[in-house]
Amino acid sequence: MACKREDRFRRNTIAFWLSDEEKSQVEAKIILSGVSKGEYYRKAVLGQEVTVIAGNYMSIRVAKVLEQILVHLQNGNTEEEGLLLELVKQLLEVNKNAPAGNKGIHE
Structure with a gap:
C-alpha cells in the first residue's frame, strides 16, 4: 500500500496538458x-540535463525500444503510431550524436 501523502518526501503534484504530438515526443x-517518468519530468522542469549516452548500455536500450516497436507493428496497434514514429526519430538522433566508435551499421 502506498504511503500517506504527508509521509512522502515529495508531496506535491504538478499536472499540465500536452498535445498528442508533444506527448509522443516526451514519451x-x-x-x-532509461529513467523513470517522475525523474525525467523533475529534471526537465528544474532545468537539469537529461542525457541519453551512446555505448553498450545504450545499445541494450535501443534493442529494447526496437523490440517494442516491432511488437506494436506486428499487432497492428495504430493508436500509438505517433509514439512509434517519435521513437524512431529519437533513435536516429541518438545514432547521429553517438561517438564515432559507437555509430551503427551502415549499408
Missing part, C-alpha cells in the same frame, strides 16, 4: 533516457 525521450 519517446523518457523511454530512451
